[in-house]
Amino acid sequence: MPKKARELSAIEVKRLEQPGLHAVGGVAGLHLQVTPSGAKSWVLRATVGAKRRDIGLGGYPDTPLAAARERARETKDKIRHGIDPVAERRALRSSLLAQQVRDITFERCAAEVIRKKQAESRNVKHAQQWENTLRTYAYPILGKMAVSDIDLAHVLKVLEPHWESKTETMTRVRQRIEAVLAWATVHGHRSGDNPARWKGNLDAILPKPSKVTKVQHHKALAIDDMGEFMANLRQQQGTAARCLEFVVLTATRSNEARGAAWSEIDLANSVWVIPASRMKAEKEHRVPLSKEAIALLENMPRNAELVFPSLRGRPLSENAMTNLLKRMGVSATVHGFRSTFRDWAAERTSYPHHVCEMALAHTIKNAAEAAYRRGDLMEKRAKLMQDWAKFCDKPQPKGEVVPLRSAEM
Known part of the structure; x- marks a missing residue:
């Protein structure tokens, strides 16, 4: 059990300048840490399970004394209920980082796929066609969306208006959207089925391309x-x-x-x-x-x-x-x-x-x-x-x- 320290006032805390840990009282284990550079922060020394932990509660004076004591009480309450505040904080941070990864936009994913196509393709115009068609038809609807949020309804919103009038072009757009979403899935930005997949998915909703367009053959000499x-x-x-x-x-x-x-x-x-x-x-x-x-x-x-x-x-x-x-x-x-x-x-x-x-x-x-x-x-x-x-x-x-x-x- 940590020794109970005298409860310091806000003025007394402000005057603490000596580098080291200074117990401020009010909550057992609460200290103001002063570094040799003069930076100050709050530290709660507590036992979590079988481990001794120094738990950071924020910087001073951004976090004033009263707020630091309140945070210390909340943290100790979690410990009494079997929660490791440090582990909890790490999990929340990891979840936040994971969410930020998932929140990458369709346009950013497409840019990565196009860059890969440019590196692989012998035909510069092929990669340019990818960018042009996606910018014209997909970006106005999907561009700023997080790829993790894109579903079948969004893909249909891109394809349906032009499917019968520009079938060949929209077929390529569908394939390119599918490729971008597949890339996003592999790189951990989304999960689940690909809503731009044709077989067993869009083929049940959109007319078969061969039924709504005629193949244009290259004109040949007799x-x-x-x-x-x-x-x-x-x-x-x-x-x-x-x-x-x-x-x-x-x-x-x-x-x-x-x-x-x-x-x-x-x-x-x-x-x-x-x-x-x-x-x-x-x-x-x-x-x-x-x-x-x-x-x-x-x-x-x-x-x-x-x-x-x-x-x-x-x-x-x-x-x-x-x-x-x-x-x-x-x-x-x-x-x-x-x-x-x-x-x-x-x-x-x-x-x-x-x-x-x-x-x-x-x-x-x-x-x-x-x-x-x-x-x-x-x-x-x-x-x-x-x-x-x-x-x-x-x-x-x-x-x-x-x-x-x-x-x-």
Whole structure:
């Protein structure tokens, strides 16, 4: 039992300047602690269970003597009821910190996810699209909300107004909201089901995207127009024209051809090896080069590492070939030539389906088929691409309307 100290007055407490602990009386164990620097604070010395504790009750003079004695009485009352005030305080502080972590806003979480996407993505515009769509559609409703508070009703408030009129865009917005909330869950900012999940959740409320929107395919050139188009294309000058010709001959994607480097091309063996980092499926893709493709490459200057550099030595812009097609008066997209190639292979040749799909670097969706197909069918694909190049070299005859001779009167 601590020795009962004389009860000091407020004036006497104010005059205490000697460093150390000074008993102030009124409540057993209550002391004013004075540090060598002159700072003062209240300390209650008490036994909690089997432990001797110095329990802080606040600073002086912010906490005056009367308030310190009241706090000391309340603290001792808790101890008598089996409550450890120090442990209680730690638990409250931990709970507060946990709540502050949970209270992070959707916008802050999204910023972290976007930063991660920017680090992972090969396409800068992809991460920018994330930010743009979330800012336009999600932030006005979810942006300032704590992610822990977001539920199904909030997600629907974002999606429903535009779901049928902008289905493709809102489908992406839903996926991005789901990704942000998943990130928040993994990082401890929320718990429970993801309210932006489609299967077994939003699919029971919103119409299936395929039922309310039509798929917009890339516009392709008719098969029989390829020969005439290629003849006209070869009359065009400039790097964009040669790059587009290469796109057609190799049936590759625009970004793959625009980023082609001489170090990827083996002219001696007629092979172009596109690294995984530039492929949509993130797998290395070997492209057999036809004689026509090799001839095109041999006529290209080798002043830079890129095969088709812009005037500044960088890859051509996405619009370079698109604008060329417009100037030529061709109603097709660059990507559409892959469709023309696929139509030609299916309708005019007997090459197997999987050979044609591999030529386009399409992922094999059938797991069993993918497991058994170890090679890349290079020899068969080389013949396919050479046949394609020959077809593109020959303008197809156009049907002529021949007027019938009038019957003699």
